[in-house]
Amino acid sequence: MLAWVMMLALSLPAAAQTASAPASPAANPRVAIETSVGRMVVEVYLDKAPVSARNFLRYVDARRLDQVVFYRTVKPADHFGFVQFGVQNAPARMFPPIKHEATSETGIKHLDGTLSLPRLAPGTARGEFTIMVGDQPSFDADPSKPGDNLGYAAFGRVVEGEEVLLKIFDAPTSPTKTLMGSFKGEVPEVPVKIVSARRIAG
Numbered sequence: 001m002l003a004w005v006m007m008l009a010l011s012l013p014a015a016a017q018t019a020s021a022p023a024s025p026a027a028n029p030r031v032a033i034e035t036s037v038g039r040m041v042v043e044v045y046l047d048k049a050p051v052s053a054r055n056f057l058r059y060v061d062a063r064r065l066d067q068v069v070f071y072r073t074v075k076p077a078d079h080f081g082f083v084q085f086g087v088q089n090a091p092a093r094m095f096p097p098i099k100h101e102a103t104s105e106t107g108i109k110h111l112d113g114t115l116s117l118p119r120l121a122p123g124t125a126r127g128e129f130t131i132m133v134g135d136q137p138s139f140d141a142d143p144s145k146p147g148d149n150l151g152y153a154a155f156g157r158v159v160e161g162e163e164v165l166l167k168i169f170d171a172p173t174s175p176t177k178t179l180m181g182s183f184k185g186e187v188p189e190v191p192v193k194i195v196s197a198r199r200i201a202g
Contacts, residue, residue, distance in 0.1 A: 029053075030159070031060050034195040035070075037168065040161030041200065042115055045154075049106040052117055052125075052155035055098045059127050060197045064093045069191035070168050072183050079134050083168050084118065085194060086128035088179070097124050102141035102150045110139040110151075113158035113165065122150050131158065133169045168192045 028047055033040045046053040059065050064087060072084035087093035100122035103109060110116060114132045116139060117125035130152070132139070141151040158165055177187040 029057060030200050031057070031197055032200045033065075033161075033197045035164060035168070036193045036195060037171075038161060038164035040158050040164045042156045043159045044115075044156040045106070045108055048108055049101050049153065049155040051099050052101050052106075052153040055095070055117070055125070056115070056129065056155060057199070058095055059087070059093075060199060062095075063196075064127065065194055065197040067193060067195070069193050070188065071179060071191055072186050073169060073171070073173050073188055074186055075133075075169065075173070077134075079166075079169075081134065081169065082116075082130045082132050082136065083165070084128060084130045087126075088128070089126075094126050097126050099123055100125065100150060101153045101155070103139075103152075103154055104141040104143060104150075106154065108154040110136040110154050111157070113162060114154050115156040115158070116152040116154045118152060122148065125153060131165060133165065 029044045031042050031044060033042065044053045044056055046057075065085075068085055068087060070083050070085045071088060073081065074084075075081040098117075100119065108114070110132050112132060112134050114136075116130045116132065118128050118130050119125040139152045139154070142149050171192060172189045173185060174187050174189050175185055177189075178184045179187060
């Protein structure tokens, strides 16, 4: 009986065997971020960090990132630091907080151009996002450290428009401005605006 089944399988046309093969997984989504200084395209790692990636895409699809600004630049050294953008905790724009996805679970490191979720306690991240300039291993989870060692949740990376990211990063910051008393020395003189953020094909 087993030999008969094997012979039958071998006699099937090649086209029929190909048709039954599982489809390849879909490519990760890409989002075009049109800013007042140019366009960036980011790949969102839905395959590796589904919770964090879906959270970002939810803000994109609801158009809640349209007209927000890059309100913070942290630049301890040339080509090293991060920029931050998002809804700035505006109640009408925020979705509920999400489960924290540590880099030790996803395998996504905070490399140059990586998108990540800033947070307070794990599980509090919502609609604020950072983009790394230079590799930032200090944002990765590190179980060898005491206390809260879960880092930030990385979920995507800039794949086009790195020069636009550097324009945002290198724009002058004010030595005196703050946001509600925080981020002194890190607030841009003229914040770069996100005109729109939309999914794109390919």
